[in-house]
Amino acid sequence: MNPTGYREYRTPGLACSWTAALPPGAEPFVQRVVPDGCVDVMWSAGGILVAGPDTGPMPSLVRPGDEVVAVRFGPGAAPPVLGVPADAIRDARLPLRELWGADADRLAEGVAAAGDRRGALVAAVRERVRPVDPLVAAVVAGLGRSTVRDVADGLGLGERQLRRRSLAAFGYGPKTLQRVLRFQRALGLARAGEPLAAVAYAAGYADQAHFAHEVRDLAGEPVRNLI
Structure with missing residues (x-):
């Protein structure tokens, strides 16, 4: 069983949104992420990361006290939103600020301050979503x-x-x-x-x-x- 409490939510316009958290005092957990053709934009206390489309398993360390809220783009949906072709972020984990500049920092601050962090991230990303080609x-x-x-x-x-x-x-x-x-x-x-x-x-x-x-x-x- 995955101890992070990972949970997906149906989210119109996106493949899904999701949350995960590891309680303080728990043992660190390594989550194995497997290829799905998708791109995730993930907020945590350290900022916002983009997880590009993977070609193989990608281990992800979750530490006690970590909280993550994220949105997931289905295959082909992320490039118009992120502003880069998908092969530029393949097998990558990079700060969103490298793609959006100061807008990414403002978004991270807004999500951190929100009562509903998942909702805040979803709302901000939806403003940039365009119909898939x-x-x-x-x-x-x-x-x-x-x-x-x-x-x-x-x-x-x-x-x-x-x-x-x-x-x-x-x-x-x-x-x-x-x-x-x-x-x-x-x-x-x-x-x-x-x-x-x-x-x-x-x-x-x-x-x-x-x-x-x-x-x-x-x-x-x-x-x-x-x-």
Whole structure:
């Protein structure tokens, strides 16, 4: 069980918002963050960090007394808000001030002073949210059911064009994005209690061994440790 009390909230316009806190006196906890194609903007007492799209497991140390409130952007939604292409922040954890300057410091101060810190962060970020580019949304939908070549053909793009657009929008090329989306789809089914053999088939893996290999490659540990 995760001792940080991590909790997600449905948040229109975003993938979700979330909170986590480790009580004073508790043991430090290392949270393993696995690839999901998303970008998080996270407030804590130390300021606001941006967590870019990951390509592998990222350990995150949570210390006693830490409190985090955050918003999560779905695949392709963050670059227009942050003002940088997603591949510029891939596998990165960087202060928001590097992207927003003094606006980030003002936001951090406002969230710290708010009675509802999650609500304050959500409200401020929503002011910058823009509709996702239809082409970006079509790539995400297409890669869930088709090959990269078929998605490129369906969008009238060459594979090199699709790769360039994907790197800017998602931080990944389309093949990597497809792997990450399939992994997350499988993880959701496994956490819902589906047998792992059925999960592998439903998510589109060649077999359960292929599924196990992909999970270890992306998450660094067996799927049973993630359920």
